[in-house]
Amino acid sequence: xxxxxCIGILTSGGDASGMNAAIRAVTRSAIFxxxxxxxxxxxYEGLIRNEIKEFTTQDVSSIIQRGGTIxxxxxxxxxxxxxxxxxxxxxxxxxxxxxxIVIGGNGSLTGALTFAQEFNVPCIGLPGTIDNDLYGTxxxxxxxxxxxxxxxxxxxxxxxxxxxxxxxxxxxxGRDAGFLAQNSAIASGAxxxxxxxxxxxxxxxxxxxGRGFRKSKNSSIVIVSExxxxxxxxxxxxxxKKEYPQYDVRVTILGHLQRxxxxxxxxxxxxxxxxxxAIEALKEDQRNVMIGIRNDKVVYVPFSEAIKxxxxxxxxxxxxxxxLSI
Ligand SMILES: Nc1ncnc2c1ncn2[C@@H]1O[C@H](COP(=O)(O)OP(=O)(O)OP(=O)(O)O)[C@@H](O)[C@H]1O
Ligand SMILES: O=P(O)(O)OC[C@H]1O[C@](O)(CO)[C@@H](O)[C@@H]1O
Ligand SMILES: [Mg+2]
Numbered sequence: 623x624x625x626x627x628c629i630g631i632l633t634s635g636g637d638a639s640g641m642n643a644a645i646r647a648v649t650r651s652a653i654f655x656x657x658x659x660x661x662x663x664x665x666y667e668g669l670i671r672n673e674i675k676e677f678t679t680q681d682v683s684s685i686i687q688r689g690g691t692i693x694x695x696x697x698x699x700x701x702x703x704x705x706x707x708x709x710x711x712x713x714x715x716x717x718x719x720x721x722x723i724v725i726g727g728n729g730s731l732t733g734a735l736t737f738a739q740e741f742n743v744p745c746i747g748l749p750g751t752i753d754n755d756l757y758g759t760x761x762x763x764x765x766x767x768x769x770x771x772x773x774x775x776x777x778x779x780x781x782x783x784x785x786x787x788x789x790x791x792x793x794x795x796g797r798d799a800g801f802l803a804q805n806s807a808i809a810s811g812a813x814x815x816x817x818x819x820x821x822x823x824x825x826x827x828x829x830x831x832g833r834g835f836r837k838s839k840n841s842s843i844v845i846v847s848e849x850x851x852x853x854x855x856x857x858x859x860x861x862x863k864k865e866y867p868q869y870d871v872r873v874t875i876l877g878h879l880q881r882x883x884x885x886x887x888x889x890x891x892x893x894x895x896x897x898x899x900a901i902e903a904l905k906e907d908q909r910n911v912m913i914g915i916r917n918d919k920v921v922y923v924p925f926s927e928a929i930k931x932x933x934x935x936x937x938x939x940x941x942x943x944x945x946l947s948i
Contacts, residue, residue: 626744626904628658630674630719633691634665634698634726634733637881638750638764640889641691644725646682647897648748653679655901660719664694665726666701666733669710674717686890689767689882695726701733704740711741720744723900725763727751728929731912735925738910746900747912747925748893752881755799757931758923759914763896766888768795768880769806775876776810776843786870787840789862793855793875796847802880803847804939813842813947816858818849819935827858831866895920 629652633641645661652659661681663673685692700706714722721744724734731747738745749756752768772794783790792812796802800817807815814830830844846855859873885893892915899913899920911922 623907624720626657626720628660628718629721629723629901629904630660630662630669630714630717631677631693631723632662632665632668632725633693633695633750634724634730635695635751636727637690637695638752638762639689639767639881639883639885640763640893641693641695641725641750642682642685642688643885643890643893644748644750644763644897645691645693646686647894648723648725648900649677649682650679651898651901655905657901658718660717661693664696665698665730666706666710667696667698668694669713670698670700670706672713672717674713674719686894687884689884691725697729701737707737707740710737711743714743721746721904723748725750727753727762728756731756731925732929735910735929738925744904744909745925746903746908747928748896748900749912749914749928750893752795752802753797753799754801755797755933756912756914756928757933758912758916758921758928760916761888761892763889763893764881764885765801766892767883767886769802769809770886771880771883772802772806772845772876773809775874775879776806776812776845779874780810780841780843783841783843788870788872789842789844791844791846791855791859791871791873793846793848793873795876795880796849798849798851799933800847800849800935803845804935804943807845808939808943808946810843810845811947812845812943813839814844815940815943816844816846817935818847818851819937820940821851827861831862
């Protein structure tokens, strides 16, 4: 196995708060352990376009508290092609990079696995996505901050909902995963959450109307996961307008404000531990693994497991919300 001297680092997919803390941790831990670090801009796109710069410890000063990613990020179509990945590999070799650390979500780690297999490049992944949809880690970098942002917003929407006796359908991100929706609903005291993981024969809207709204409450907040399986908040609001015209309904789609902002302490610590874990993993000759934290312990999760298995949502969370929203 070729000795690793120089480590390339990139962020890919949607930005997530805490990515900067992860860049800082990887850079500093790598330099501490005698490696050279090269920052690759705009994810895989920057590797293809050769946007690479050597990083010193100063390059990552004063970034732990900043949202977004100083390395910038992208969704690269070219990296999905063998030709694009070959250009990326050639640039990586020309820059003297021996191993790659990829901070991103399930798509980014899928790309890393393919790249590693095609060119025998040592790759380590860090879970960086607000969706929390990577298997093998309790939380992904950015998820906690996004969750707190949603809760802050819903608290404000609640004031209007109560004052006007309205039903609000609040749509949150998460792609195909309902972690943000279910847990923000619990944390904000919402009346219901509509999530893809709870797809049964039972109509989730009927259930909510019958159970909560008609009984004792004049206003309600329903958090709806953006998942296309459910049709989103607009779909449910339209249905209520048609089927229950007596209710005053509004929709709020929180959108990209969920992705930005200063990372929570939790995300900063998570990113710092995972960054140091990534360098430890390389020192231990680990390859093609995502660094995760499970039960407060750093773990190595093979890429194939992290991306292929659907991360299960603990069904007891559904019961918690049901019981507490009466
Ligand atoms: N099958 C694949 N083969 C090669 N590269 C891929 C593959 N899937 C994804 N990628 C690369 O990873 C990039 C990011 O993937 P994606 O857009 O799915 O975001 P992500 O990493 O899942 O993050 P998030 O879901 O938080 O936005 C893609 O734009 C592409 O460049
Ligand atoms: O910023 P974009 O490219 O519109 O992507 C939005 C998607 O990215 C995420 O924020 C992160 O995967 C999803 O929750 C959302 O569906
Ligand atoms: Mg993803």
